[in-house]
Amino acid sequence: MAELTLKDVSYIYSAGTPFEKKALDNVNISFKSGVITGLIGHTGSGKSTLVQLLNGLLEPTEGTILLDGEDIWKNPKDITSVRFKVGLVMQYPEYQLFEETVRKDIAYGPTNMKLEKEEIEKRVSEAAFFCGITDEYFDKSPFDLSGGQKRRVAIAGVMAMKPGILILDEPAAGLDPIGREEILGGIRTFQRQTGTTVIIVSHSMEDMAVYCDEIVVMNKASVYMQGKTSDIFAQSDKLIEVGLDVPQITHLFKKMRSMGLNVPENVFTVDSAIKATLLALEKRGGAR
């Protein structure tokens, strides 16, 4: 389990030029370890900048980023080792595949870590398992796979480095519902079995409600809210204020309540909605 903390972090793009743009403004945040944290925010709120700062692709203009209590930029030459500890899957990661076979591509990260051959192979099959890549794909070219499969291979490539913290920027963007479930479900299984700290950036409130334990809301270059998923989605007004939303099902249940139906207020996932509806029906039946 790894601990990631940001202290007074600011980041300015093109500092000192007329195109200067403050992407992060004095951000203080600590990511809870051993859980899945969802990072949400309107376009341009600084989410992508934040995740790139977390694994040292960008260096903060001001402030420090602490990984297990140590400044990640203490030794700039050693930043690659930070990137092994904080794995980042960028947006549309399927475009980064390059090797001849799926196996070799997943092994690229672990090979860069200079691990033993057996260890690499072990990690490749583990990561492939979590991402739902079966053995028959191992010797295929990654370019022959479908979009969703490519995406899963790319995610496996980062998982195989066994980072203490895994960050995924929009891992399910542009996929069909089944593809989304396969990827996010795999990430959750991976998290539950390894205890890795996971941070997921997403625009889908539905996915966040189902898969995340914690939520961080970004707005205008700073942290707007942070807390348990249920606590955050219970404050729908505050979310709508910054151009975000709550899951559709939550809207539906609010509407049902306002129509005088006796259903609970805070329902965020379809599963819990089904349970709540059944419970409400039972009560009604009992009353009759």
Next chain:
Amino acid sequence: MIRDITLGQFFPGNSVIHRLDPRMKIILTVVFIVFIFLAESAVSYALMFLAVVLLLIISKLPLKPVLRGIKPIMFIIVFTAVINIFWTKGDHLLVEWKFIHIYAEGLLFAFYMVLRIVCLITGTSILLTYTTSPINLTDGIEQLLAPLKKIKLPVHEFSMMMSIALRFIPTLIEETDKIMNAQKARGADFTSGSLLRRAKALIPVLIPLFVSSIRRADDLATAMECRCYRGGSGRTRMKSLKYKALDFIFLFITVLMCAGVVLINIYLPVLVV
């Protein structure tokens, strides 16, 4: 980092130079180059320098980026200067040490050569690249080359290819940046090790870049096909170029300067004033 590379920098603006017809600007650039190579005496060099300064003033461009344009050719400038200083023979010996002889003429020639190169680069870039948008530039080239259609040269296709290439340079730079970041996140190291190691480290960037470029080209071709693109024949344009009085005034001045330099070369052929 990679984003900092500037290519054919265009500075949007509305100065007299910006408003010139791109075709005329290309012609003017050619005449200007001829003018620079005709200059042979002190007076014409002064005239040449003055012309560039005037161009800079009326184009209203910021001085800094224009001067930065000289940086890439610094090596050529220094090389030319050194060659001229040490290898020009003359009557006025300044320094003599072992096999090194430096003549006053050498210094003067070196100075003129450097001035000539600097004026050539800044003058042409003010006239063309800094003040003409890439689209206008390719339009201008296309129309100037239009007569070549008579001998069955695919002029329109050529200029379309050029516009597309220019259009995709920023996209490719952005894409490269993204892929490099993705591979860095997987532990790629582009900055250390021997030259061979670094070249090898680029393979994980180049392959995805090629793949996505080909995919992009394919998508673009389909999109153009969907909008019934059939090449140049029978195609009209949204913005048709028209010469204005201003264009001819500039042409007149430039030609006049050329003639002036020829006359100066004949009647005032002195190197030092």
